[in-house]
Amino acid sequence: MPRPPLPRLPGLPRRARLPRALADGSADVLLPLLIISRGLRELAARARRGWLRTPKDRRGPVLFLAAACLAVVPLIPYGPLLALLGLMGAAAWAGRGAAVAAAAPDTAGTERLQTLYDALVPYFSVPQDSDPLYRYGGMWTSAFEDHAFGEGGRLVRLRLRYPAYFTDGDPESRRRVEQLLYAKSGRGREYLFDWDEEGNRLQVTVLPPLSTGISAQRFVTAQGETVLGFTDPGDVARTLPVVDDGARCDASPVVWRTGPRSSEPHLLALGQPGSGVTTLLRSIVLQVLQHGDVTVVDGGGTGDYAFLTGRPGVLAVECDLAGTLAMLEWAAHETERRLIAANRSRQHGRALPDDVDRPLWIVLDRPSVLGQLAAADGRRDPVELLQVPLRYGRAANVTVVVADHCDSAEALGEPVWSLARARVVLGPAPHEYVTAVLGEPPHTTPVRDMPPGRGYARLGAGPVHRLQVPATPDPYDSATGEEQRRAVLGLLPVATGPGPVEAEGPAPVEAPPSPAAEPRRAEGDGALPVRTP
Known part of the structure; x- marks a missing residue:
């Protein structure tokens, strides 16, 4: 990259032009050294940033690979010379790019x-x-x-x-x-x-926009880990292999850990209509069914969870007030039964029973709607029945997930706000509202136009992360594409009871009728009957 000569002023004597000529000549001679030194600094900075972005569990293999390459270089004929020439070439190219980037603005x-x-x-x-x-x-x-x-x-x-x-x-x-x-x-x-x-x-x-091409798929996680979505590279010290728009890559997940050792065992998700809150719940349910049992409450009555009916591990899918109250009462008694059984097992030095060790998830979508119906009928608010699972669910391996619209958040009650310490806010929302829900302001500026599933997440006292929820549409919705429909149905267990089953074409078919299942009672004292699908 030749350096333009300094402007010469006419009329100067020859002796006055000599220093300018020397300055031009020295600048032209030293310019390659300046470019190479600038490039070496740029390469060192890139190496440092790459090392900091590398997860801790991968730093050892990366360091071993680099040391092995350095050990092999002296064994190759002219290896050190070729390595030095390659380094100088890379430094010159990086220095040239840095020089262009550092040019003065127009x-x-x-x-x-x-x-x-x-x-x-x-x-x-x-x-x-x-x-x-x-x-x-x-x-x-x-x-x-x-x-x-x-x-x-x-x-x-x-x-x-x-x-x-x-x-x-x-x-x-x-x-x-x-x-x-x-x-x-x-x-x-x-x-x-x-x-x-x-x-x-x-x-x-x-910040570049987060990728919206990651859809529902099987994530590489351990039992008790749930992927809420994906965030910016470098914000978390972990990556997961995913398929993004048909291409395999590594993405940075926001992993929520539940179970007896979790510091934030329950989740509260809020958002505007169409912001992707229901998509988040569907993504969570699909991941939970691998290792646990799920009960779902569809407070809006939209049928977004009808595809779960009759699936193994799905204990109930309720959308009316009577069924929701019965199911939540059973969940409270089941939490107490699990606590008593776990206490007895520990006193006798035995392992936990399988029905206690298996996680139980209570997922509620828009419970405020059912709360209004209960108030009109003079019945108990369903949210009040969540006090026992919220307060003692961590020790009983019971997890509660509550989702609602932002304008109905005040109706959720004090136990939900105080005990659901994992928070998610989806969709456009004022900065003050996001700060009030998460307990800490995000380090980014919210924008008005957000794709579905885009928002912020905070787990307990951790930092606030940008979040993009994996696309998990309703497979029985006519607007769902064939590829995404099959991806969601492929993650579901095979249906064993009455209800919709997977179809070969784009539209689902109905299963043959079967005798209605008798209501069963959960084991334990005072357990209420729960209708099974």
């Missing part, structure tokens, strides 16, 4: 950066500062350390400094700065704000 980019600098002056300056970093009439080059523009001249990355007296520990102060940067850098995109309180630096990055 006039429009400079004006955009200067406008952004001027807009930050009221937030990062005080009258008592005699030499402010941000001041009216100042230059953006004094505060902005790094920047990058994407297609259309829009800012995609910015690293800036701010004064030490700025209250970066105050969420409201951060919120004002983030809102300003979001408005000035371009709306309609999702930004990640990385605050370095120790170094007084702020890194602003435009």
